[in-house]
Amino acid sequence: MFIREIVQNSIDATKIQIWKDICSGIYDFIIRPHLKNIYPNIGDDFDVIPNIKFPDDIPQEIYGNYPILLSVDWDENDSNLLTITCKDNGTGISEENLIRMTRKVGESRKLDKAFLDIKDSLPFWLKPTGAFGIGLQSLFILTDSFTIQTKAENETPKEIIFRSAKKQNYCSILDKEPLIKKGTRLILKINKERFAEIFKNSFSFEIIDSYDYYTDNKGSIYLYKMHDYLLSELSNIEFLNINFLEDGLIKTVKQKSTTQDLTLVDSKINIEQTSKIISYETENSLPFIVYESGFIGTEIFFNFISSFESVDLEYRQPHYKNLYYVRDIPVKDNTYGFYKSNYFGLMWNLLSPKSDKILSLSRNKLISKTKNSLNSTLLYDIFPIVITEIKDLFEKNYGKYKMDESSKSCVYFHIIMSCIINDNPNVEIKHNLLNNLKIPTLLIESITNKDEEINAKDFFNLEKLIVVSGNSSGGSKERNFQIKQTVYESLKTDCEKENVDAIVWANQYFDIYLRYNYEISKIYKKNNSGTVYILTKKTLHKIEPVSVDDETRSQILKHLVSNRYALANRQNIYSISPYCNILSVKNVYLGGFEHFPYLSSHSIVSPFKNKRQVDFVIEKLDKVKLIGTKLIEYIKDEIIDILITPKLINHIKENRVFLDEDIDNGKIKSEYAKLIADLYKTIKTQQK
Template identity: 25%
Template sequence: MADFLIKHLKKKAEEHSALEMLVNQWGFDEKLIPKALQTVGNLFPHYSRHDESHSKQILINIERLLGEDNIARLTAADTWLLLEAAYWHDIGMVVPHKDIQDAFSQTDFQHYVDEIRNNPHHGLHRFCLSFKLNNMSQCFGGADTPLEAVDKFRELMAEWFRRQHASRAGKIVEDPWTSAGISSPRTELIPTRLFKLLGHICKMHGLPFKDLLAPMSLLFREDGLMMGDNCHPRFVACLLRLGDLLDLDDNRFCPVMQLIAGENRPPLSKAHEDKHAGIRHLRIDPERIEITAECTTIDGYLEAFKWFDWLKQEMQDQMSHWQDIVPKREFGSLPTLGHIEVRLSGNQQLLNEGQRPQFSLDGKQATKLLSESLYSDAFPCIRELLQNAVDATLLKLWLLNQKKYPADSNIWKNPFTDEVQDILKTGDVTALLEETEPDADTPSGKSRWKLTITDQGTGISRDDLGYMLRIGSSQANAPRQQKINTMPEWMKPSGAFGIGFQSVFLLSDKVKLITKSVFTNETLDVIMHSPLGEKEGLVEFKLLDNDITMSFGTTVEVVIFLERLPKSYKYNRYDEYSIKSQIISSFDPVLDDTLPLEAADLAEKIREFATNSLVWVCRDMNAIYKPMKPMKPIGLLCDFNDNSDKYSKITRQKSFYIVKEHQLELVADLNLSGVFSSSFAGSETLYRGQPFEQKCLNDLPIASIKINLLSGKAGKWLTANRERLSDSAVKEFRDIVLAALEQLAAEYINQIKEESKPAYSFFLERMAMQYEHNWIELAKKLDRDWLKLNAPNPVTTDKISFEYLFGKENWTMCNLPLPDLQILLPPISGDFQIDDSYGAYTKEIIIKEWMKTAGNTIQIIESKEYENSDLTLIYQFAKKPQPLYSPKALAIKLISVDRRKNNRFVLNDLDNRWETLYLKENSKINAFYLFGIPSNKNIVLLPFLFYRRLNMQSPAQITATPSQLEALCQWIQPYLEKSSATLEEIRTAYNELIRYIDYDIMKPSPHWEAWKKDRMIDAH
């Protein structure tokens, strides 16, 4: 207990009755505040003690620092402030239920959660990813158990209130009853001024030292309650800060609270536990402070080292300003900081004192390696500059219009409405690419080009500039992120990628910027040098005089050296509208000494960027056509700055969808005129207007599709260079595209003309067969309309509808081999013919629809050219019983199965010779129906493993080795309809089936030699 300070206060009160109120107030608070501090453990069980024991230890530390002589020199007011501040300073960690509720609605709290979401190394990162208070079904999805959810939520709120606890303490001191339910007396007997002063002192214990000496902060001296008894707020605040820092001893953590927090306490808490437990020597007196700690973990060591550094810095700051802090010279100076040491126990070693031993990257090498590996050409670097300009413009447009149209206004739900387009037209970006006179730095054989990109966006402040200089740090720019977070999702910047702005140094050693910030009104003239150049990343900038005539925004200038006259080049001779094509068409090999094809490629990329940008990008590329010396005029085939040309984005009609919280533009050509075509989607995929590669949509049965994804950060969807869909995003991307396509398809059903319904019905059937789920219900809305289509038949021009065929008692469909093999075969008769060129699932849709009717059957037989090794299969549709396949058709199918991967197959409609091997109905086995016609009876899993064919020359093995067969017999037993079958009976049946297929089916066929080779029968 702080007996010396309390006795001194009472002694002062005995000397003058006016001071008795201070003793009385302290008497109340000494009893009331500890009761409130007992609740700190409710939200902070994983923290060190912040209860009365901590307050007492601070006072003891202050007594040690002062010594008895200096305690006697304290005024009553200073003594009272020290006692009260030690008890009140952590009262901000007392958090009433209402304060937690209020936090949820605070914008700063949402920014705090976003900050954690953007930091994948934070212990609460996973929890915060799903922590959305407007969606309780997902709110705690980042925890695996209810107990973990409670712990993580408590840690989240504890960290939020820890950050504010010093300022909260200041407010609670002024009004303890309303703020925290503490009935500490507040009467006119002690001036409110002193309580405000006490609150300010408490607030100072959590702020930087410079704030303590700020002009509007704590003063050197204040009047107390009587003449001659002044108080010294700075002095009290400094002693509180030191006393708090020096509460280091090994009893700081409470074992009971550690058990309540559990073994899954945050790593930082455990590091602090090790820090305190490691204290081996502690000396605090008026002459000297000495501390020695020995930690058992590296994290504990680092926290102790950091803590001791804070102590050293605090002592240094106070000593350098001591004359502005200490009440009288008689107090002397602060204690000398003696031996302060922290070490690791046992044999653990460190490379550098106070530094975590870990891998790190050299800045220059990191920039070089990243740039070389991420960027395949120059355009991604230019794209970064263009995207920065567009993002800044969108942010400014949002800030200018958010009051008129708040975020929840319907206007922002679709970026392609007339209202939004009118807003977007008011902001533009200009890109100018022009050749300039060569200078001394121009390499031989190169021409000098200047790219200028100008926007009228938000501009760049000094603080923004600091974030730009660090790779990938744009997310840490909290003030800017706070504004961005209020934007509609489709309008938000796409996020940092690659090495960000610094990628421009792959093109040039120097970049110039002129910028005026809309937030600070600063105008900066900036020159940035490459980190890989001789100036090693130097950034020079000047603050220019404020010019009210200058618009807000940024102008970026980059000088690029490009090939003057390339020795060879490639171009598409059929693309007459491209810039490169026009330049080549106008080139005179005698009179012209330049052929700016690299510049043309760059200009073409800029034009492509502009095509899909939400903000209008003006492209002045005419300079490419204006060489330095006079020459014949070049006639342009199109005006690249004309808003009405084929590249204009304003006049295009868009379909905008919101799928699973994701927003995207979708344009699809369902190709209803070529419904039986096998050509899959020619897809164009973009992220916020810029193209990327993907291969997950290539099997869509539509002519073309364009997707422009307008939500999420780039890192969620794309590789670091934004050129390709990341592997981790493939499934989610495919799912949302299919969901958007479902929405488009559902809308189209209600608009489709009668004559288009059959083709559209067939499209829906293909989608239902391929993707199931909601497509099945959509297909039912036009159920059987596709039967009105004419069956494809290249042999005859007669038009026969499926509806007509389905009405006949029997009819045939010829399944031809690959189209390029058909020219070797004579014509085959049949009601219609089909091959793979008629599109995926065409045959399956026909078969499925036919088999829906009871009594309908299908038999698969061989063609008349069977003996000539013809692989054609003929499907005989009939309204009477018939076997599923002929033996010869079975031979064809076995020799011609898909060999692109290892497969097993089931064969249905086998006779009762194989009843021992019949599978139970609805058995789930990873094997395909050999003939592609599902059935639930008389099904047998074939004993053969069909290996994939590496190439057309390599053998494709078909094996059923003894070891494979033994494993198969044991595995299949639980799936058999005949549950009583023994392993021996199963083995015998399979051996007989192998013999039957090899010698009764395949040997008599023209495919025996191929089968024998694949089965390696000669080797038996």
């Protein structure tokens, strides 16, 4: 944590200095032609500052003038001391700020008019984090004192010694002037004897497996741990250089990206000028970068799948990982609805000061309440708009991309898939852009032309599909191919009878797309093939109940008493007859732990809150020994009001799927009574 705080202070000071220098006009000679190049309609007579709205509006050469150097090495005079130095070309610490810092650590700068003026003018990605000085206090956990050499604007350089509270003199300025022309250099020395206390005795398996005391060239196993931390946590920070022992200079990911063959293709700004999408091309990918300031203030990298080789054909799901950053530093609990980003790699980087409010005190985890709010904004406000605009930008520039036709078509295919699963089901598709793409038969296979790959342009017109669950071996490609052949033969007659267009083998890969575009019309068990789902393409006019035989209905009802998903208060089952006309609802996350039926977009909510309620009902029904309509009437009179709450009734009324008949509280309770009676009958039959 202490290294993160040291670097964060340097980042804040650097960003402020960059903006101050830009506002002074010293970079106009490079910024003006840069802005004219990316905004051809800007004209000749324009003010620079109002036209800088997004990070790429500032040329990379300017950012490159403000490197931050983090050095880790053993002390020249004492082999037991590890010296950590962080040097920046930022604002430096003025005498006024030094007085504020020493008077009250982390004191607000609300009365500092000069600071407030520059802060208010800063673009969202350059605004600093919390109060300067708080992070420095964490250093006293490591050592009793540390040194700062600094040079603020219009002041002489000074060297400052900070001491912990147990020392009498918290801060003193040395008489000598340090050799520093600009910014700040922090120097921290840590005694080797304190490594175990500071870095803790937990190590990754890779370190434990590879470390050998007799060949150790770093001087301590704890430095291997620090090295891993620097690479994993800080390697994405803009223009941070890391000089670690004899390893030499380590450039960050962002620095490396500027040296890659990253070709600008085109960009697009929305009417409100709150978001910008930039299309790039590298040797083997077509990444898009999105800057957004209207909702949160973020930088989002999209990298759409350009080859089906990126799909794991053994497990039949994308290889792509998604990353979550706050101001270029990764956070660990990055689970935020990645199902919406199934067809592209994503890096979401929160850049605005709003991001400070979602971090816990540890600075590497998120506070649940604010995280959920930001996630919702990303998934439901930003994604649907941005991905559709990416599609338009891609179509416009299709002919400019130098990538081969098949790869371009594959990118477009996954852009369309992403549009559909992000609330744009009726997206307009330019089918001619998909002509050069065939979908491998290990993912989906035509019924009429076995072993023939389906053309991507025809994929979106498939009306009826079969999905088989429970047949994958998770083994080799050869083993999966054998299983596929066996299942195909066993289902061939069923497919012809049901007029099915194709069999989907890659369940996980297509899962989200199928949920948004198809309804399950039939479920049944097939010997040696697992559970078979017949899917029919959704229409705007009618949703049909799920057709099941008696055996499958019994299996579905028994899920109501399953403890498989222990976190869920209530189970959800398929919308099966005869209960679905009254009880079927859209799948909506309310508590956050719902588990909806496979490939379903609607379901029936269980009447039981937990297993105890199930046991209570079965015990009561065992005592009365009723059957048929008398059993249903008893459940309505004696049990149903205990189970079916007003909140559940309102949920059903607000989220109904089948709107053919009017419903009221009595009808809902009556339908649940029938369902409970059928479940009881199923349980008793099984026990016999």
